[in-house]
Amino acid sequence: MTEDPRPGEARADRLMRMGEPPRNRGEALRKLVWILPWLIFLSSPVRDLVSGAHTTAATAAGWAGLTAFTGTYLALVYRNMGRPFSGRVVGCLVAALGVLAVVLCLTLGSQWIGLFVYVSVACGATNPLRMAYWTIPLTTTVMLLVAQHTGAQGEWTLFLLVTLVGFAMTGVRQLVRTTVDLRKARATVAQLAANEERLRLARDLHDLLGHSLSLITLKSELAGRMLPDHPGKAAQQVADIEQVSRQALVDVREAVTGYRRPRLHAELAGAQVALTAADVIADVPAEPDLHGVTEESESALAWALREAITNVVRHSGATRCAVGLVRRQTLDGPFLELCVEDNGSGGTTGVAKGPGNGLTGLAERLEKVSGQLEAGRVRRGFRLVARVPLASRADVGSPA
Template identity: 70%
Template sequence: MTTEDRPRGPERATGLGQPPRNRRELLRKLVWIGVWLVFMSSPVHDLAAGHHTPSGTAAGWLGLTLFAGVYLLLVFRNMGHPMRRPLVAGLIVGLCLLAVTLCLTLGADWLGLFCYVSVACGAALPLRAAYWAVPATGAVMMLVGLATDATQAWNLLLVVVLIGFAMAGVVQLIRTTVELREARATVAHLAANEERLRLARDLHDLLGHSLSLITLKSELAGRMLPGHPDKAAQQVADIEQVSRQALVDVREAVTGYRRPRLSAELAGARVALTAAGVSAELPAGPDLAGAGEDSEAALAWALREAVTNVVRHSGARRCVVQLLHRQTLDGPMLELCVEDDGSGGSGAPGNGLTGLAERLEKAGGMLEAGGAGQGFRLVARVPPARRGQ
């Protein structure tokens, strides 16, 4: 997915572990983090009350500052250069060891630090690791509480476990939201690509056929001008009509509403083949009993592509078009067969046949194209009707 497909502006919220983009987002993040600092009120009160020696108090302030710094480093772990998982795990272990040391040396008032260890586990570790790390943090706190104040440890146990799992859930929710946004952008990108492909196929089929017919009639008009001005004028009138119809077709293709009809394509094929000097054998009235709109449209595109190739590339003198109902191993099929006696086909299929195969596949059908003796044979099959039509 490109950067153009990613959400911008207010749609992209700053999540956990993501750097703020401006001062407002930084302030919001700091306020969110500051709410959780309430659990440090008990250690701060313990140090301010003077319950320890001067050296113990100084060591306590130093340890508390170091603890807060490591905790904030984990919260802002993706600021600048993201941390690797081993480093994150090492910092969490160090945070836990620092909490154990401070609790065992300064008393039970410091048991609240394990809430931050649990939050760090839920926020910074992968989900599976957090499921184990959060209960382990609670277990370590209980072991430390047995040596300091078991009652306070029991009171904090539920808070430590719940706050860790809650943070893990919030992080997972943020990850899921980000994935959904990326998936939505990917779907939009694929839909745009599909629409471009549809438009490219339509324009190729429309303009290839119309321009080929215009070229043929222009050559005929040029040859008729010296001796048969009336016939040349008729060819010019046909060119004008074909040009106008091509313009209408292109507009319909761009808006996505064009559904070609097989009967209209058969009439156009007769005109194009006759103008090219090709003897045409086409069905007078196509039997489309039970055919859905998508199936008929796919066959109409197939006929247009086949006739365009006959006129432009084959050098054929005769072209036979057949429309048959067949029973195949895949069920009943409506089959269009276009065969000429031209120079045949060789090499890789071009854009027209590739696009045609994609059209037929979407309609539930298939395409067969290749040399047939001295000529070329194209067979397009579609089911008579698809579900939902």
Template identity: 70%
Template sequence: MSGMTDDQLSEEARREPLIPIGQPARKRRELWRRKLLWIGVWLVFLSSPVHDLVSGDHTTGGTVAGWLGLTVFVVLYLSLLFRDMGATPYHPRLIGSLIGSMAVLATALSLTLGSAWLGLYCYVSVACGMVLPLRVAFWTIPATGATLLLVGLRTDEEEALNLLLLVLLIGFAMTGVSQLVRTTIELRQARATVAQLAANEERLRLARDLHDLLGHSLSLITLKSELAGRMLPEHPDKAAQQVADIEQVSRQALVDVREAVTGYRRPRLAPELAGARVALTAAGITAAIPAEPDLDGVPEESEAALAWALREAITNVVRHSAADRCTVDLVRRQTLDGPVLELSVDDDGTGGSGKGPGNGLNGLTERLDKAGGTLEAGRDKRGFRLTARVPAGSTPDVGSRS
């Protein structure tokens, strides 16, 4: 892509997240990888309880009860967070019951088995921050810290004080992460809605144009047909005149429809560039688009083909790519077959489903073939790239420029 070096492209690739936040997982393996990243990182706090159980400092009954309580606690924690990250989270009342059960288990195990179990309150705080609504998490997280201090007075006050700041920090940090994920999901849904509304508006515009063109003509044809039918037995000459008028009106209507459809099917490149900028901005995608295209000597058919290519590419970017940035370049090139005008559309998204070209790209290929052009589309190391080339006609004499 012009204007960017290989180092810049590599830097963009490094900044691209390995696991996009808020983006739906395309594969089951990716879904499990996300869950293990967000949930498994906190399992480090289990090291103290496990070490306490294997050290042999408790009776056999105490050890068995400890393992059983720890297993139930971890199952509650994992089921709560795994279900919350899935498509159908638990009912709010059940969520409250599960978090309450975790807090009760953490308290009981800490009071009976010692201060090594105080780290379980970190899991209670994480669950409050990730699962509960923001206004509820703002008082349940401090309540978890207060419970930790009260239990620490009976077990190890110094250890409880050391864990207090950590419990509060990770709890409130998880509220931020949870809000970020929810906001990102809402933004992606809004992008899809904007794309759908844009498509609906385009269909409505065409429907309005055809209605305005044909409404009057078809009404007049219907009226004159009724008049001709009533006049035909007794006044054939007047009926013939009505039939002639019907022919004239229908021919004019056909001309109007052809002009309307031709105008619709042959868009201009400058308005399409402006529309692409508006569509990308509305979808929350950073757009880099040239302001005024140089179309001197470019045949109308070539311009229309590039305009269609741009429209299809931008539609795909908005609806399917989940991109954050899109760049459009329009340059003239001199080839062995003559001058060409090249349009390239690059985005840093996922590139769609990856199941091969759809109807849109197949239709573009046919349009460009008719205009003597070519189409290239596919994924690259940054995202997805579409390149369309059409004959550009004669180019200015570069040797005459000073």
């Protein structure tokens, strides 16, 4: 699309870091800030400690226990977002959280019953799924027993909260794991695609230049042998070498032109990625039907799509963008129509600066393939429509 950084790309990159350890102090701080607001349930124990309802020794022990509980919880959850502890360490820390919650509730009163919320979160976020499926109900059962012993009010509300929060964290954990797996799969697919492209380039270069270079080498050797005794025949061999080299140069230029020509299916995939990175809700077709479309027409549509998506991302301020690719029968014959429509303020800012740029360049490209371009404001946004003619069945099947 463009080599300039796309809006929202850095934000999308931060979102894709889910499940990975922080790379710098800024990412570590953001992950810590994401955790801290959930410590709201500790407000009740803090109020209990500062109320003066306990002795000095009990208050000091309560602060020490609350600090140990909070530190253990933060260590568990924070490390689990990047470099998790081993299974044995996780089990010991979760058990320590449960013991601290029971001891603090039984010794300091029902105001501390909210600690079981964090025990349930730790069970769902750090334990393996099979273990989480029985440790979360166990935590809920222990919480109910402690609540009945301390006379806590609203224990059934806490029962629902502890159970639902614990199992919700198992879902979040699965989401993180899926995100990490998708990131790895995307990297693998990209690497395989790059390897396949390198192999294709190697095959094409071998097919293009292998025979020509071998022929040039053979004729050069013949010319060298003939030069002393048969200069006329040597000159003929040199002429053949020149002709072969010129043809090889033409073949290489045609191949390079083909490599540089944009493909519509690749531009559609790039459009989906660019719009998603810019936080634009995208509706992009996956597999275009290009039957009857010449390479020049496909290239013109690909350029039109690239320019339209670049304008949507850079200039429009849109939140939605729809890309359509349909076949239409007109009075001038069948056409393949590309339509890009967004709900932004307009995508033509700074795009008509001369031939080859923006809408002017697109119109010229489409005119070369007998295509048409329409662009302008609609009721709710901006629309760009590019059409290229489709080859008839006779043209598609003809030797030409």
